[in-house]
Amino acid sequence: MDTSPSTPTSTPTTKPASEVTRTSEQGNGEPIAVAMWGTGGQARVVEEFLGAVGCELVVVCDHDPHATWESETGGTNRICHGWSGFEAFLPTFASESGGRTLYGIVAVGGHDGSDRLRIQARMETLGVRPIAVVHPSAYVASNAMIGPGSQVMAQSAVCALAKVGRGCLINTGSSVDHHCELGDGVHVAPGARLAGGVRVGEHTMVGMGAMVLPRIKIGNQVVIGAGAVVTHDVPDGKVVYGNPARVVKDVSRLSDVHVRGIGPVEPVSPAQGGGAKFLVEGKYDIGPATEE
Numbered sequence: 113m114d115t116s117p118s119t120p121t122s123t124p125t126t127k128p129a130s131e132v133t134r135t136s137e138q139g140n141g142e143p144i145a146v147a148m149w150g151t152g153g154q155a156r157v158v159e160e161f162l163g164a165v166g167c168e169l170v171v172v173c174d175h176d177p178h179a180t181w182e183s184e185t186g187g188t189n190r191i192c193h194g195w196s197g198f199e200a201f202l203p204t205f206a207s208e209s210g211g212r213t214l215y216g217i218v219a220v221g222g223h224d225g226s227d228r229l230r231i232q233a234r235m236e237t238l239g240v241r242p243i244a245v246v247h248p249s250a251y252v253a254s255n256a257m258i259g260p261g262s263q264v265m266a267q268s269a270v271c272a273l274a275k276v277g278r279g280c281l282i283n284t285g286s287s288v289d290h291h292c293e294l295g296d297g298v299h300v301a302p303g304a305r306l307a308g309g310v311r312v313g314e315h316t317m318v319g320m321g322a323m324v325l326p327r328i329k330i331g332n333q334v335v336i337g338a339g340a341v342v343t344h345d346v347p348d349g350k351v352v353y354g355n356p357a358r359v360v361k362d363v364s365r366l367s368d369v370h371v372r373g374i375g376p377v378e379p380v381s382p383a384q385g386g387g388a389k390f391l392v393e394g395k396y397d398i399g400p401a402t403e404e
């Protein structure tokens with residue numbers, strides 16, 4: 113397991129949020145050029161703060177041939193559709209940008225993080241490197257690790273010694289407490305809370321406002337319903353909800369993921385903590401969840 117950060121920004125002193133590194137890349141004075149996949153809600157949330165973390169959105173892409181994009185921040189309106197559109201954009205960018213590196217971010221929410229990871233992987237094969245971003249108001253402990261392509265959103269917290277895999281969403285006002293380990297493609301939805309030492313398997317979504325008790329192990333491809341209180345380990349591929357959360361079905365029987373009742377949401381304090389560390393290569397092996 114390679115956990116070396118790309119930017120050794122760890123500092124023992126507390127810094128205001130405005131001074132800490134908020135992306136996994138350094139812009140060397142000029143903005144980091146970013147291609148964003150997705151035009152939905154998650155994309156709008158990411159667009160809003162990209163400029164604040166030293167990035168310039170240069171193109172937006174979507175599989176939907178009817179998707180449109182008009183910038184809400186005075187940035188680019190450029191959109192391309194599907195992989196053919198994106199591949200056609202790359203040489204144009206190369207010639208227009210004077211050799212700037214292009215980074216990619218997959219701003220696609222939902223309950224199946226494998227979608228996000230597939231897009232991220234394909235972008236990487238095209239030479240577009242994933243970038244991780246941390247909203248200026250989020251708190252990320254100086255000894256926490258954030259995987260490539262992950263997004264840590266406003267008023268969320270990633271606490272001491274937590275490890276977040278690649279392509280994860282730590283969404284608005286959620287918290288991932290000390291020693292948590294999140295596999296690739298995990299989505300911690302707005303207002304969800306993971307207590308210390310929780311392990312979450314790949315592609316799992318922890319629904320809005322859910323709470324997960326200390327040291328619980330949640331499997332791969334699990335969906336935890338909004339407002340759930342998870343008191344027992346959850347095996348792979350299950351949907352659980354309620355207080356206490358119970359297994360209700362297999363994820364394969366989930367027709368759709370709806371937005372249902374929101375549990376308690378208390379935004380964390382504005383960030384006053386140290387700089388984020390980012391995992392550039394490698395993968396967290398968090399092992400299987402225990403069976404119930």
Ligand SMILES: CC(C)(COP(=O)(O)OP(=O)(O)OC[C@H]1O[C@@H](n2cnc3c(N)ncnc32)[C@H](O)[C@@H]1OP(=O)(O)O)[C@@H](O)C(=O)NCCC(=O)NCCS
Pocket residue numbers: 221222283301302318319320335336337338339340351352353354366367368369370371372373
């Ligand atoms: C758990 C969840 C995945 C279940 O989806 P589903 O199987 O399609 O659920 P349905 O809408 O068919 O509801 C089935 C029953 O479960 C109940 N139910 C659904 N979600 C529930 C939840 N989170 N807590 C308690 N009960 C729930 C419904 O009320 C319904 O009960 P009823 O049959 O008595 O009316 C979904 O409701 C959920 O909570 N998704 C999380 C959404 C979220 O946080 N998204 C992140 C956005 S950024």
